[in-house]
Amino acid sequence: MNAAYALALAFILVLGAGPWFIPKLHALKFGQSIREEGPQSHQVKSGTPTMGGMMIILGLTVATLVFSSWTKEVMLALFVILGHFLLGFLDDYIKVVRKHNEGLKPRQKLLGQIIIAGLVAVFGGLPTDLWVPFVGNIDFGYFFYAFMMFVMVGITNAVNLTDGLDGLASGTVAVASFFYMLVCAAMGKGELAVMLAATVGACLGFLKFNYHPAKIFMGDTGSLALGGVMAAAGILTHTELLLALIGFIFVCETLSVIIQVASFKSTGKRVFLMSPIHHHFELKGWPELKVVWVFWTVGLVMGILGLMVYMFGN
Template sequence: MLEININTAYALALSFIVVIAIGPWLIPQLHKLKFGQAIREEGPQSHQAKSGTPTMGGMMIILGLVLSTLVFANHTVEIMLAVFVVLGHFALGFLDDYIKVVRKHNEGLKPRQKLLGQIIMAALVAVFGGLPTDLWVPFAGSIDLGYGFYALLFFVMVGATNAVNLTDGLDGLASGTVAVAAFFYMLVCCAMGKTDLAIMCASTIGACLGFLKFNYHPAKIFMGDTGSLALGGVMAALGILTHTEILLAVIGFVFVCEALSVMIQVTSFKTTGKRVFLMSPIHHHFELKGWSEVRVVWTFWAVGVIAGALGLALCIFGM
């Protein structure tokens, strides 16, 4: 049975209000500092008009999310571990954006540097998190993976953060799909009695919805890696701390597709010299097929809702 604590609603409201309140102040400040987004020349030509739009807006998302979580959730080991994962990836994303935007090195952190940072955070969680090594499988219950759990932990943390990062390519796409996924994970947490993690989910929803006011097409600000890596950290933490990594792949189906499209594209081009998609990640493929940016975003949101509903059904009926 789904029982939603009133603090969950308060957390959603507070994070939403914090982001809405900060946005009108932060956006002009980022303009003054010339913290504008550089648009890749190899990307869709329609995106060149976005050049100079302020980025690093993830700062206000994470402020609203973390503040609201700490105000309304109990400060359990579980919650503090989740906050650590979020803030750790926030710091990594901030550093990447800082190098790109402030130091004017367009590539930011090198891929191997970013990957190393993600691996270090996963290692810290594995060593100091004290997590049980079981995996919940729908209709089968919990299965003890032993040391295999730590391999899964690394895969989920690195995979989820990169997948959400890849999804952040269109106005409102990442913030909207994360809000949808967090909503269904909130219901999953409620069904499992994970009240404090449900509060973190609600804080994520409120922060993402608040950010959408400024990030929906045409975007006035982008979240940058500062936000996308941190939000990926939220999704990874939810999957790992509830031991529902399988559900994470279902509820986060959009993110999985985005990551797989890049892997397929790179593998195909390196092995055959041919591209499977017009451009990856897959949201750009649909743009180049002639879909408007808004149509792509709304379609991906809808797919996220369907995937989230399926994941919630697996949780409820698979217990």
């Protein structure tokens, strides 16, 4: 029941914050700069307020603190989420306020992510076992911490890459969080389920303003923080392998970039018209809304598959 309350409170908080927050960002001229190398159809979005991730984190954090017990797992999850929120906020602040288009340099952002992951590995006190579907829990010893850091950095970057179309990241994270909420409930991790329910509510509330045509973007402030949600869900349940199914869209987005870069550097040819892969479909002629709805649907199907794998493979 607390999960339902957390979802509702997060939804209401974000929904209520939008009408006040969006005009403030307009007044401060916190508008998004659109990359010239991106699809030309996106240039009309230039100037749309960004850093809307602050609304998501407001709803998510308050609802989690109100309706969950402040267990070690919940506090660790919030540390991961808020750590990435601050990293994304700094990146957006440099781009939007300081007017430096690139924001943090890639190596600076990566270093920040590694530091957050490293702190969790060193001070999180996590067991070193990993759940393998249809096998059970296997103790990987110290290798687990290296794998955990890889997963955390990978999934936070993956969600960040997914945030390229109106409503794409907020919708896919809402879907993935819903299914991870069910996994946590099945595992008896009710407090983490409350945090994930709050994420669902915050993302759905944000969609009111972020759905095409978007009135606000979440920016790295939101996308890195939501990547932190996915990382915390996978790592604290020791189901990092399941994250590849429930977060299938994020994995595809990342792989498309890796494949594109590797192909171009090795052969001089591009596999996709543009990466991440959502831009490929745009350039193939798909309307933006079609891309978003197809990706949401794929995320839903893979979420169901992930839940079934957990239920039958446990």
